[in-house]
Amino acid sequence: TKLPSPIIKMEVRTRVIAAIFIVCSILLPLGSATHNGLDRRHHHRLYRRHHRGLRGGHLHGVLSDWFASKGSSQDLPREKFDPFGFLSKLNEGSLGTSTGLHEGFYDRTCPRAEQIVAEVVSEAFQNDKGIAAGILRIHFHDCIVTGCDASLLLDSTPSGKDVEKTSAANGPILRGVEVIDEIKARLENECPGTVSCADVLAFSARDGLVLSGVPHYPIPGGRRDSLSSHAEDIIGNMTVPSASIETLTQLFVRKGLTIEDMVVLTGAHSIGRAHCSTFAYRLYGYNQTTRQDPKLEPSIATHIGSTCPRPTIPPQAEFTSTSMPFDSKTEFNMDTEFYSQLSEGKGLIESDQAMAEDPRTSGLVKEMASNQEVWLEKFAKAMIQMGKMDVKTGTEGEIRRNCRSVN
Template sequence: MASSKMAFAAILIASLFFTASLAFPAHHEGAYPTGQSPKPGLSPDYYKVTCPQADEIVVSVLKKAIAKEQRIAASLLRLLFHDCFVQGCDASVLLDDNDGVVSEKNAIPNKNSIRGFEVIDEIKAALEEACPHTVSCADTIALAARGSTVLSGGPYWELPLGRKDSKTANMKLANKNLPPPNATLHRLINFFQRQGLGKVDLVALSGSHTIGAARCVSFKQRLYNQHRDNKPDRTLEKTLYHTLASVCPRTGGDNNIRPLDFASPAKFDNAYYQLILEGRGLLNSDQVLWTGSDPEVAGLVRSYAENKHLFFQHYVDSITRMGNISPLTGYSGEIRKNCRVVNKHIQ
């Protein structure tokens, strides 16, 4: 009888242990945080056998391009956002006008604004030479965005790969889904929610503006007619106002550029958030993160301003989540040979 009780107890303990192991699975080094698991078909090791030197090739081209023009790092990072927010991360943003394709490059948020296409062309050509018909244009954008971030002093992240390229673009969706620089906080939150992204993602990913520049046309409204009253934005710090007004006159000068982060425009750090606390955010969409009367959003701005490590940690989580938006995998899409056109147009 005693032996049967002991056996029963052993079975019970084993059962409890098994149940607990299901509820609290072991953490493995390199595992993805909750909610960050790559989509089925995506893996950081996707090209481990077919093109193991892919990242090395991307970084090699990036180093030369960034040495030639520091601003290109921010432009390439921005390409990832403008791709993923329009029908998912599928390289649709790279397609030129062609038979059956109306390019997203001509959408209002993109026209005369997004750039870096020639660098993507150069990276893709190098990848095609080393590993023909292997690395997609969608993954090329993602690799270029990570490489640009790291080379600018920002964090490295495990990048799920294996996206395929779309055969279509969607200019209408680009006009609808890409946030304008004068957006209110409420609108920004809605733009991100539409992509399945939350307030943490909004504030963390806005930190990409720690590098790069914007044209005067993107913030001129703040200088001269913020509320359609012919007056400047009262949240704009006065010294910055005079500096910007000297470069961006009321009429003309729309294509003059100013850094998004005046403190360290070429370095990926948390100075962007520190400037926002001082009323020195360049775009309305930057400054409203602090002045938009949302305690959670404002609290995140302050936290990132005080803690660069926290910003980097949240940024990695958020950009991974954004890179998981509706990728084409498996037999969906294609691997374009030329990122500007679908394969049927290549002879």
């Protein structure tokens, strides 16, 4: 019997999609693995060159060696490779509905919790506006590695092993941890053992953003704190400034976010600073063949040259402690100036600039640059999504009494 033509068409389409899927699942991971291998080697050169001698630098060297010994497929676990966004869709679902988080989580158990967080952040912000950027970055670096579980805040664990905080990607350049300590101390005074450090991070990051110009948005609560933290979990789970858009996109998608979320959230660089160790290589030693990054805009090159001393081995204190704002015009305001500068080629770190040039992201950068209201709205939504990454809820983990150590 003759099948109705829509069914035949559907079957043909299904077969074609299946064939493309099979071919791509074989070829793309191979290509990507090679690509990631290149990125990784570049990243390790960068960190070896610039972070040796920093606190955690030795650790990173050890990790790099371990990493390098794993071969090129290590960067992104093969089973998580997601060329068609299938995993991202599944993850979005699980981020969106079944996380167990909800707004007003402490309404009955600690009604003033969010108010206390906002008060302490506001006090700290009066003294140092940069604190908003510092806390935001802690929250992001906590979430992206093993989920929003405050594992990054642990100074040590009973296992005695190196914790996330000691990694070169975190240790020397985290600011705002003392503010989190102060918030937690006041909360323990008000309602002991009730508000998790992971929620403190999510609320305080939001409050810092609001003080920097983002319209207030609600953050669901109910995250619980991890019982462990492992420095090696950073590997393959951290954004690095020399990473390609391909690698960064894969990381964000693997974490349940989209490529648009990535571009929108990177607008966080509208506030805050970067240390010479993360961008001066673009001027002083880009790669084996080119001393200076050909994409480095001349006025930014001059600025870097007058701010960051030429690095030495080991790097002198001035090199490791000096920083520059991502957005030199409005360092403390969450506005679209950052995207406008990227559109003019004036990005400070390499990966930000790459977002304005890669065809997959350049349109989004332009869109954000041209409409601050749209960006801020998308930013708040993406922050809520980011704050749901792999959270621990219910009876998982614990509510730490002190964010720096397990109970």
